[in-house]
Amino acid sequence: MVDGWLAQAMAAYNAESLANKEGYRGLVMMPGETLEQILHWTLESLPDEILIGLDADNNRPHRQEVDEMFEGGDHENGLFAGEGYILGEATIVNRGDSFSVHHVPEEWTDGIFSESRGPRGGRFVHWLHTHPNAVAVPSKQDADAAQYTLGVDMILGIEFSPSGPFGWYDDTDGVRRKLQPEQVAPVRQKRGWGRWRNSPEKPVLGVAPTGHSIHGLELISFHRSGTAVNVIFVDEEGYPYGWEKFQSST
Template sequence: MQKWLLNAMIEYNSASFQNSQSYPAVLHMPGKILDKIIKWCFESLPDEILVGIDVNNKLKVNQQVNELFRSMESRNDLFAGQDFVIGEAEIVNRGDSYSVHHLPEDWTDGIFTESRGARGGRFTHWLHTHPNAVAIPSHQDADAAQSTHGVDLILGVEFTPEGPFGWYDNVEGVRRPLGKNEQQERENREPPRSAAGWRRKWWKKKNQRQVLGIAPTGHSIHGLELIAFHKSGVGVNVVLVDDEGMPYGWPFTK
């Protein structure tokens, strides 16, 4: 695992801890699986990918960690697989934002398919990617989540070369960056004082974005976002863990 991603996961977990009171439940996701999915995302461009995720029935979540990230209004029975760490992930489809949620025939068994929804209910959790777009659910995403027994996750990735689609962030919602963009934060604290300054800022932002890391495909990664949500519409806190089920950046203290 590259150092930039390790540092990004530590920062992400710190934010998950600081915002723990905003979520009714926690999902424990191994960092090595996230690393794998990021690679799949770039290998499948310009398509989105749909990833089926199952839990590791032999690895329960660490209760000490769970208690520390638990909110005052937490629920122990919000979603399927809540007591276990994520164990396996597989690509099951690729396509645009409309077709990506539908499983190919190879991944369906034909039994109760209609009642299970477009995805066939094959996995506990589902993740799909938003290439060069923020990790905010669309109407299609929310509809597809209604047949999910666990949670839905979205991985948003900002990168260059952009290909056919530029970075899209004109959408409202709570965003969870994976790694801080220090350059952007500094510019946001110091807004331009003139119209010419705004033009320079836009041009600089477009052409001199901070690079978090380099993908195996050679793309420059400028930003990552990761969210999880339940079909009821509530957000789910994500904690990124190592092979032993401990969060990157542990320990955290209140």
């Protein structure tokens, strides 16, 4: 079972996914436990970005009633490989900076089709990489690497402290999807003298096992064509976090 703050964040994210479903051509579902594990790995691997490989779990098809609720009028069947199945276990494939993280180590390639599969050359259908203390907006390197993805690409942005030498970076254009509870505790005022006297502290969504305070999360998913893919976070039974509330409001 995931931490309560994260369950609330995923429910709020799912509510936005439902409200904006008409803007998406594809749909992918991620278990909440998988997201929690990736967050832990992200903070353990600082200051590096990490590349995560995921496959579809053929034993966990989407629930029909969930698809019917979250598919919009622009939904396109057969858009990507692994469609219709909940994501399986996550695997760390690489870590590095924004340039090197997409290059898959030799032990994770099959050695046969690696050249035709681009820098990742790997065996996984879906890929997720992290943006530590940066927004979840694809860079040129991200977009280039996605051209060889059979499934979908995802980016997880995470704002945390202590942040080390690099602060939060959000000076970029692009559509952003916040991953946070609907109700966030109000910020407090830092005590001190001079310019710090009225400096607001950032709200804390939760505290990771590594001891880092998590101030903000963002997650997006996209197809190599550039079209956005809607993400739904699901529980052990395959139902979205917030499912009962969604049913009562329809």
